[in-house]
Amino acid sequence: MKYEDFKKQVAISKHDFYRDIFAENRKSIRIKKEKTVVKNLERIFRAVLKISNQKGFQAMSMRELAQETGLSMGALYAYFSSKDELVEMLQKQSQAVASKIWKDQITLADDPREQLKVAVYSHLFLSEVMRPWYYFSFMEAKNLSEKERKRALEVEGASEQVLADIIERGQAAGFFTEGDARLIASLIKAMMQDWYLRRSKYVKTRVSIEKYADQVYRLLSSYLIRT
Amino acid sequence: MKYEDFKKQVAISKHDFYRDIFAENRKSIRIKKEKTVVKNLERIFRAVLKISNQKGFQAMSMRELAQETGLSMGALYAYFSSKDELVEMLQKQSQAVASKIWKDQITLADDPREQLKVAVYSHLFLSEVMRPWYYFSFMEAKNLSEKERKRALEVEGASEQVLADIIERGQAAGFFTEGDARLIASLIKAMMQDWYLRRSKYVKTRVSIEKYADQVYRLLSSYLIRT
DNA sequence: GTCTATATACGGATAGAC
DNA sequence: GTCTATCCGTATATAGAC
Secondary structure, three states: OOOHHHHHHOOOOHHHHHHHHHOOOOOOOOOHHHHHHHHHHHHHHHHHHHHHHHHHOOOOOOOHHHHHHHOOOHHHHHOOOOOHHHHHHHHHHHHHHHHHHHHHHHHOOOOOOOOOOHHHHHHHHHHHHHHHHHHHHHHHHHHHHHHHHHHHHHHHHHHHHHHHHHHHHHHHOEOOOOOOOOHHHHHHHHHHHHHHHHHHHHHHHHOOOOHHHHHHHHHHHHHHEEE | OHHHHHHHHHHOHHHHHHHHHHOOOOOOOOOOOOOHHHHHHHHHHHHHHHHHHOOOOOOOOHHHHHHHHHOOOHHHHHHOOHHHHHHOOOOOOHHHHHHHHHHHHHOOOOOHHHHHHHHHHHHHHHHHHHHHHHHHHHHHHOOOOOHHHHHHHHHHHHHHHHHHHHHHHHHHHHOOOOHHHHHHHHHHHHHHHHHOOOHHHHHHHOOOOHHHHHHHHHHHHHHHHHO
């Protein structure tokens, strides 16, 4: 499994991404011309991720965001009505896109052994494509509004359940060794998470995403797959 | 390996912990009576961890800290000269204590196979004993001062190197399978980290620290240990 | 040792000109 | 659509009374 192939295959259209955000938030966005909105939303969200991932979302001031985007504070508030709403837009759309891509990938396989492999590789590749958002999402989760925090927890729980289900099907079919599927799923998630949480370390030690994925999968299959 | 035994064995004396902080920071602490200082430092650090772990260190206001500790803002500033210094005291002492305990535990064993087991179990147990600090340290690392951030990275790198060294010795002795020791150490670290980063999930699904440690070690040894 | 009151700066958000 | 200027709340930190 090659990262470059995956990247081409999913080819998330940035334009579509921001157009969808526009469509979902017509009420709070005061600007009417789609072209302008898409252009500026891209600048804004790029800057939010950049600054937040350096110093945290709370520590990012609107003045700083204005500077980084090249827009004034007044202009910024034409695209959202509060800092909370800004982060809500980002979370909702990114989460929807990420979860759709992952599930689509898994559905391409049907044998549990193949599904497990696809699930691990495609999750890692996806987190590499959308790395700034994955990092942001983890680090800022606890600072979101009650509503957003709850949704983030549900999404995370659901993705672990996807892994656990694959493992259970594999166990039922006799391919995998017995054991607590949910707990094993947690450990897989932990290893996948490390790629985006401490990525600078892997850059420094020259570990590529493919090498990382291979190692995770090898560790996993030596435990799980019956021989 | 039992968690309760470990807990008794290390029995970190809280009194010693705060007395050491006092000794190291005589300059910035304006209060002279040790008894008073120890009592209040304990209140302060407990409150810092509690509030920060709920909403982040930056979002914790001094007014909030005053309320939680039962001290006034004026009184708080008799124990440190800035928010940054407060967090520096906490980091320095906790890091020293944690790293000493872990290394002492590992030295108790000499066979690499036994050392690996001790390293995994004792790190997990230790992170359970000092859980609020481990969580804080990870989540706030990037918001610390340049100096503190650098030191945190070094400590983290060193602890992964400890694991990698054990693995390499085990490989050289023919006990472990070949492979990239540093990368495997990273994956072990990732799994150990998950215990304190997403602990509420494990509480909810009723996974005990012992069960978690067993599962991590089983996964690991199935890959690493030659049969 | 600890308190209350306050200096000073910076935060998010908006009004109204262009 | 975007800008500048400003309101107003809250932040950290300190001064000085007790």
